[in-house]
Amino acid sequence: MSFSRKLLLGSLLAVSANSAFAVDTAELRVIGTIAPTACTPNFAGGGVIDYGVIPTASLSPTVATPLQVRTMSYTITCDAPIAIGTSWQDSRVSSAVGGGPTGFGLGLQGTASIGRYTLAQRPGSGATGDGAPVDLISRNGTAPWIAVVGGGQNNAGAVVQAYAAPGTLIPAAYSIYTGTFEVAPSISPTSTLDMSNSITLDGLATMTVRYL
Template identity: 30%
Template sequence: MKTRLTTLAASALLLHSATTFAASSVDLTVKGLIVPSACTPSLSGGGVIDHGKVSAKDLNPTYGTAIGIHTLSLTVNCDAPIQFALHPIDNRAGSGPSSDFGLGFINETQKLGHFSLTWRKALADGGVEVQPIASMDQGNSWYPEKFWEPSMYMAAASMDDDTQPLPIKDLSVDLEVLTIINRADGLDLSNEVTIDGSATLEVKYL
């Protein structure tokens, strides 16, 4: 009887060990899709907007000052029609509001200002008018939108269907850039300050 109880106890211990091992494991899956087409984005003017020198005396002390609106030509050229989105990365994240792109800091703490991006006109293959749509969940769902926020996917859809991006070979967009300096009474402008906005626009294949 004692031998039988010992055997049962050993079996229970082994079963408990196996159960514990299974509960302490996790699977790793690597997925993806290789697409035959590639897209190349480009911006007119080398993607540079130079506001030159702005006098501190021209900045409003109690609210933000718009120092310029510029329109760049954004083009995306693909090897063949394909569904894609454009994803902006704010390279000065934290120095601007969540809905815009930052212009860097003064003395590492004072937020200098921000710039916004807006799609004003979009044409697809052969000059066909298309509408901008956006996704905040990496392309799972879409809605009409022209204001481009950091980390937001933007794509082009047909004028009668705003629920999904079109397969496009060549896309051209008038991209409006508005630059705003924050209220001057909260900024140390006793020395020259560099306007240091930067964003990276990357193609995401859908």
């Protein structure tokens, strides 16, 4: 079960005055998800990774230039112990040219891709459940849970990562989850960009907590 943290209220009205015998209808849908508890994710530093001013001279005109890998720690706090997983949705996916399912976009300059980055929560990166070490496990859709090896995140929410007691492949219930992601950006070749103007990196991704 997943919880999008949004309540959608939609209505469709059909109005007709063509006939006194016409049957007019209106449909109202009220949808949502009731979860046994609620969890709130928070990122350190407000969830912003700032690379500051990047000198043009440090970038290659012919190949993508990797930037320094940064880390971002997070805490997910739940009202009561519950098994959860996380997935990601990239709001700039159209700019992640050539990145495949694990490439997140850094935005566009006109129609040109500024670059892309990867997100990875790796085994041994210190993930915990209620302060104790946990193993990272993942699955794609309804496939069986498997141990996380590389840790790369999917940019369209297809893969869910969860937390298991060490040595197991079953999501375990905790109240407080912590972990750290690696963020590894690369800038597109400068020959594909207009370097006469400043360019602002514009990566934006959303972590969704999924109740299992």
